[in-house]
Amino acid sequence: MADPRDIAVLVGSIRRDSLSRKLARAFIALAPPTLALEIVEIAALPLYNADLEAAEVPAPWGHFRDRMRRAEAVLFVTPEYNRSVPAPLKNAIDVGSRPSGKSVFLRKPAGIISCSPGALGAFGANHHLRQSLVYLDMATLQQPEAYIGGVDKLIDAQGAIANPTTREFATKYMAAFAEWIQRVAPR
Amino acid sequence: MADPRDIAVLVGSIRRDSLSRKLARAFIALAPPTLALEIVEIAALPLYNADLEAAEVPAPWGHFRDRMRRAEAVLFVTPEYNRSVPAPLKNAIDVGSRPSGKSVFLRKPAGIISCSPGALGAFGANHHLRQSLVYLDMATLQQPEAYIGGVDKLIDAQGAIANPTTREFATKYMAAFAEWIQRVAPR
Amino acid sequence: MADPRDIAVLVGSIRRDSLSRKLARAFIALAPPTLALEIVEIAALPLYNADLEAAEVPAPWGHFRDRMRRAEAVLFVTPEYNRSVPAPLKNAIDVGSRPSGKSVFLRKPAGIISCSPGALGAFGANHHLRQSLVYLDMATLQQPEAYIGGVDKLIDAQGAIANPTTREFATKYMAAFAEWIQRVAPR
Amino acid sequence: MADPRDIAVLVGSIRRDSLSRKLARAFIALAPPTLALEIVEIAALPLYNADLEAAEVPAPWGHFRDRMRRAEAVLFVTPEYNRSVPAPLKNAIDVGSRPSGKSVFLRKPAGIISCSPGALGAFGANHHLRQSLVYLDMATLQQPEAYIGGVDKLIDAQGAIANPTTREFATKYMAAFAEWIQRVAPR
Numbered sequence: 068m069a070d071p072r073d074i075a076v077l078v079g080s081i082r083r084d085s086l087s088r089k090l091a092r093a094f095i096a097l098a099p100p101t102l103a104l105e106i107v108e109i110a111a112l113p114l115y116n117a118d119l120e121a122a123e124v125p126a127p128w129g130h131f132r133d134r135m136r137r138a139e140a141v142l143f144v145t146p147e148y149n150r151s152v153p154a155p156l157k158n159a160i161d162v163g164s165r166p167s168g169k170s171v172f173l174r175k176p177a178g179i180i181s182c183s184p185g186a187l188g189a190f191g192a193n194h195h196l197r198q199s200l201v202y203l204d205m206a207t208l209q210q211p212e213a214y215i216g217g218v219d220k221l222i223d224a225q226g227a228i229a230n231p232t233t234r235e236f237a238t239k240y241m242a243a244f245a246e247w248i249q250r251v252a253p254r
Numbered sequence: 255m256a257d258p259r260d261i262a263v264l265v266g267s268i269r270r271d272s273l274s275r276k277l278a279r280a281f282i283a284l285a286p287p288t289l290a291l292e293i294v295e296i297a298a299l300p301l302y303n304a305d306l307e308a309a310e311v312p313a314p315w316g317h318f319r320d321r322m323r324r325a326e327a328v329l330f331v332t333p334e335y336n337r338s339v340p341a342p343l344k345n346a347i348d349v350g351s352r353p354s355g356k357s358v359f360l361r362k363p364a365g366i367i368s369c370s371p372g373a374l375g376a377f378g379a380n381h382h383l384r385q386s387l388v389y390l391d392m393a394t395l396q397q398p399e400a401y402i403g404g405v406d407k408l409i410d411a412q413g414a415i416a417n418p419t420t421r422e423f424a425t426k427y428m429a430a431f432a433e434w435i436q437r438v439a440p441r
Numbered sequence: 442m443a444d445p446r447d448i449a450v451l452v453g454s455i456r457r458d459s460l461s462r463k464l465a466r467a468f469i470a471l472a473p474p475t476l477a478l479e480i481v482e483i484a485a486l487p488l489y490n491a492d493l494e495a496a497e498v499p500a501p502w503g504h505f506r507d508r509m510r511r512a513e514a515v516l517f518v519t520p521e522y523n524r525s526v527p528a529p530l531k532n533a534i535d536v537g538s539r540p541s542g543k544s545v546f547l548r549k550p551a552g553i554i555s556c557s558p559g560a561l562g563a564f565g566a567n568h569h570l571r572q573s574l575v576y577l578d579m580a581t582l583q584q585p586e587a588y589i590g591g592v593d594k595l596i597d598a599q600g601a602i603a604n605p606t607t608r609e610f611a612t613k614y615m616a617a618f619a620e621w622i623q624r625v626a627p628r
Numbered sequence: 629m630a631d632p633r634d635i636a637v638l639v640g641s642i643r644r645d646s647l648s649r650k651l652a653r654a655f656i657a658l659a660p661p662t663l664a665l666e667i668v669e670i671a672a673l674p675l676y677n678a679d680l681e682a683a684e685v686p687a688p689w690g691h692f693r694d695r696m697r698r699a700e701a702v703l704f705v706t707p708e709y710n711r712s713v714p715a716p717l718k719n720a721i722d723v724g725s726r727p728s729g730k731s732v733f734l735r736k737p738a739g740i741i742s743c744s745p746g747a748l749g750a751f752g753a754n755h756h757l758r759q760s761l762v763y764l765d766m767a768t769l770q771q772p773e774a775y776i777g778g779v780d781k782l783i784d785a786q787g788a789i790a791n792p793t794t795r796e797f798a799t800k801y802m803a804a805f806a807e808w809i810q811r812v813a814p815r
Contacts, residue, residue: 081303110301114342115335116268148302149386150568151339154348155301158341186590190564194524194759195382199336201758204771206812209762216560251767251812337755373777377751381572381711388571388583393625397578403747438580438625455677488671488716489709490642522676523760525713528722529675532715569756573710 071103072248075138079145079156079192081110089222090182090215091144096227097234098241102248104142107134115161128162135163135171140248141205143196144180146218147189152196160199170203176251177205178244180213188214206251213240258290259435262325266332266343266379268297276409277369277402278331283414284421285428289435291329294321302348315349322350322358327435328392330383331367333405334376339383347386357390363438364392365431367400375401393438400427445477446622449512453519453530453566455484463596464556464589465518470601471608472615476622478516481508489535502536509537509545514622515579517570518554520592521563526570534573544577550625551579552618554587562588580625587614632664633809636699640706640717640753642671650783651743651776652705657788658795659802663809665703668695676722689723696724696732701809702766704757705741707779708750713757721760731764737812738766739805741774749775767812774801 076095080087088106095104111127119125135141145156152160163171177200181189193214200207213236215221221228228234263282267274275293282291298314306312322328332343339347350358364387368376380401387394400423402408408415415421450469454461462480469478485501493499509515519530526534537545551574555563567588574581587610589595595602602608637656639649649667656665672688680686696702706717713721724732738761742750754775761768776782776794784790789798 081301082305110303112301114268114297114299114301114345115340116297116342118269148344148348149351150389151344151382151386153302154341154345155303157335157338157344158301161335161341164336186560186562187564187588188561190561191385191568194565194762195338195385197758197762198378198382198755199338201755201770201773202337206767206770209767210765212762214561373747374749374751374775375747377748378755381575381752384571384575385568388568388586391584393580393583396575396580399575401748455675456679484675484677486675488642488673488675488719489714490671490716492643522718522722523725524763525718525756525760527676528715528719529677531709531712531718532675535709535715538710565759569712569759572752572756573712576711 069254071101072139072254073137074102074104074140074142075107075135076104076142076144077109077156077159078106079143079153081155085146086184086218087144087146087182089226090180090218092226093222093228094144094180094237094241097238099245102241102245107131109155109159112158112162115158115165117165120166131159132163132171138175139252140176141172142178142180142244144182145189145192145196147181147183147192150191152192164203172203172205174204176208176248178208178247180215180240182215182218184217184219186216188216190214208244208247211236211240211243256441258288259326259441260324261289261291261327261329262294262322263291263329263331264296264343264346265293266330266340268342272333273371273405274331274333274369276413277367277405279413280409280415281331281367281424281428284425286432289428289432294318296342296346299345299349302345302352304352307353318346319350319358325362326439327363328359329365329367329431331369332376332379332383333369334379337378339379351390359390359392361391363435365395365434367402367427369402369405371404371406373403375403377401395431395434398423398427398430443628445475446513446628447511448476448478448514448516449481449509450478450516450518451483451530451533452480453517453527455529459520460558460592461518461520461556463600464554464592466600467596467602468518468554468611468615471612473619476615476619481505483529483533486532486536489532489539491539494540505533506537506545512549513626514550515546516552516554516618518556519563519566519570520556521566524565526566538577546577546579548578550582550622552582552621554589554614556589556592558591558593560590562590564588582618582621585610585614585617630815632662633700633815634698635663635665635701635703636668636696637665637703637705638670638717638720639667640704640714642716646707647745647779648705648707648743650787651741651779653787654783654789655705655741655798655802658799660806663802663806668692670716670720673719673723676719676726678726681727692720693724693732699736700813701737702733703739703741703805705743706750706753706757707743708753711752713753725764733764733766735765737769737809739769739808741776741801743776743779745778745780747777749777751775769805769808772797772801772804
């Protein structure tokens, strides 16, 4: 059997125990064996500033870019801050997309899972992120859409999705994501 | 005559000599005397992380929040990164809007000027920002919309807007912004 | 006491017994006496086609435009079709905004209530509509945002909002809308 | 050689001689021979109303749905009305997507070309349409993005794109669209 494919997971909140991180882990646990998913950390990335490209770039930018360059696809798991993408995740996107012509995202398949404690499931962040992925030329999974509401009550003490319906949805989502990757970037 | 009103200007790019900073200065120079506009720096703000609210918050967050709290209105001048709001500006919004119940933006009038070297004038960033301002309850100037294209050729050596049509537009914009502030937050 | 202000209500679905129409009526019933709200029908408007402006315009366009011209503000109550504004409502906006220079919406205050049977509350339609209202120069109420989920279970046999929390929210919303109108378009 | 693939082209404006129709024709003329593109008319579709699904549906709905069901992919060419998708095009989407479970768009590849006489190239319509296509599960070409400004000066008396740079872009766009269709829906 072929090696599983290397998928980078970017989590929108950089809180240590953020709900979106827990949700990301719970989804990862339900992925098919064809995918090897790893959360890539973004908390240490200095704010994007093009002036810093001129000399030696900040070390965290270099590490992040190197790691992301190896990834074959990207899964975004994100809350919503002020009806849009949280700054730490937008920063990872801005850092990874530069300098011009060296984007680490270019032509890689993507999936988006957005979440909130409330009912709306971070719809606003989800679609703002989609607009950025157009520019980055990332073929993005359309269906199923994943707007996960009530995320504060979703994860049990073992880190699994407590609700059977949502667990089933997550399993289906990860299968669809794997299939999408194979469809648009076959190996 | 009454003192001019204190207006904070947030510039979306943190490059030292960014085009949006130059554009912001050029617009500021054309404002009516009822407005006292000042660029508030956002480059030093650590990425928003709710964990940091628990103890003593990072000093740059404190300074930024104190300064912004005094402002009576906010003018955003921003480029577009990846078809959305640049991370440094989104970060300033996320930092200033927290902790819950202490937003420095609450109920303050806002204006948005977006710019790009290309033709599109950062339309995507402009409207993503507008979506955040709904959540922040900032009454936002609707017309004139300000999508400034070709910004790399717009500012002359003295920092003024070279093109008479755009200079006239900028004058009109700043007058409309002053009128909007007086309309929704009269003094 | 002054006459109440004339507020046009545009309902996004043209089904006879649409949930959004019921919701609109329930909100109208909770409005303060300073507002006189009336649903303005949009079902009979032919699709917008600029060619038809040249000769005698379709009679339904004329009636709609005349009625809307008298309104002092507009309340939109809408479901979401395909993650955006339903065609009948977008058509009413397109018809009412033309011909150039004769928009019936110009500089009128607006409010938006979006609804869905599911949890998301038509967030996508709500914000797409907001983007149009920027162009139309309608000062739009920012807070409270109104994303009404579970609308299929919300209205009782008498047409009232069954859920006390939502009824209270609706009362608060209508008061805020009345206050917003008075704030941006005082009489 | 295999038969060319049947691609439906939906034009956002229903004016007889609309600029977007002219632009659509000019792009069609530059398509590779693997694609057979045909403009499918949407002007006669009554406004979407779910009540009409109960009995015999309006004949134009039936014809449109039948024609679209045969299409293997869809190319949208659209202007912007009020910073969003024109009502006639949104109506075609709403009609074609219903009734539930019978969408004519489901899982078909899509491309979007937006245009305006001004500089902005209908960016707002382009991305609002993209949000609908997520729901419709249409894999949408990301790059090249096509925001065609100055469209009123673009088409010559023979209906071709006068400007060599834009003509070259259009050729490249149609090749990329053909390649995208083959990538996500190989035959």
